[in-house]
Amino acid sequence: MCTAVLAANILVQFPFEPFGLADYLTYGAFTYPVTFLVNDLTNRRLGPSRTRRVVYVGFALAVLLSVAFASPRIAFASGTAFLCAQLLDVAVFDRLRRRAWWLPPLMSGFVSSAVDTVLFFSLAFAGTDLPWQNWALCDYGVKLAMIALFLGPYRMLIARMPVWQPRLNSATASL
Template sequence: MTRSAHITAMSADRVDGGRLRHYDVVMAAFVAILLLSNVLGAGKVAQVRLPLIGDWPFGAGILFFPVSYIIGDVLTEVYGYARARRVIWVGFAATLFMAVMAWVVVALPPAPDWRNQVAYETIFGQVPRIVFASMCAFWAGEFVNSYVLARMKVLTEGRHLWMRTIGSTIAGQGVDSVIFYPLAFWGAEGWTTHLVVVVLFTQWALKVGWEVLLTPLTYWVIGTLKRAEGLDVYDRGTDFTPFRAGV
């Protein structure tokens, strides 16, 4: 079944991995954004002043972390659920290594003439808890996102991409936020219960909003990759278990 002269629609189990030219680049981008968002963005609460509402807190990671979900959509839409699953497990392993590395580096005794240990502990000392919460939320949320998108693609026969990307984000980011914020910040210093709940729902709404705003970019990236790879993958007959990393 051919979509155009250059894009062929096929079932995921028929895709020849050796012909995929850009899959590794998309995987690298996904993992890089995931790690940087966890280190630089997740622990800081920023604040903006909204008209008619006043000051409103939000997690700084919202500015960049949703890009990983968009890349997740691209992976599932272009390469299929199984290859997206493989990337999710690679990201999970990279996040675990980052958590172990942060714990070891913070725990190492500083040299007597190095004066930045306290600042280093302040910045990175809470990373293990945040990363643990992020790993649980990321794992569940990404698989929900990928599963919903893949199923919807088959049901809609490849039509209404915007419906698939936004719908899967509503589900995936909802699961992600409900798991992440209580695990990461409930009872943490500077975080009241009210603040956790407000940031949780704010983040979920903003992440979905980001997906909506970036829909034209998502369309362009997906279309470009499909043309470059020459295929359009459908997950018919796919084993959707998340408990494997193989394709």
């Protein structure tokens, strides 16, 4: 989780120049979506409570590392967006967890990626001369494409791990 966030925070500072896309994408767009895959796999395996703990630890470490390797503004924007979006991802995923296997990661990713994108790009780049609105729109498009692409690996990985089941306490079990 931390590696993906740190890589994205460093790479978001570099426009994606191949194919003339420097005004539309940064390299960070291709690394950050991995965090949603990690979050969803953790949620599927360990449940929402433990996943939130992973998010908090990932948040703290990613912000500290980002301050050292990116700019403080990027670190602040990333931390804020990461915490809000990942916690939202946990909640949406958990609400849909008993539906078709593909629905929780797809819907939680679509919703939380939108929140992440809006928060990150507005906090990181508003007031600059950089084409951050273009970057944000295209970044969201890449996130959506990667979320759809990650459904295959997600399906393969969840087939190999047990699904989290909430524990029933004695009062709940007797109902």
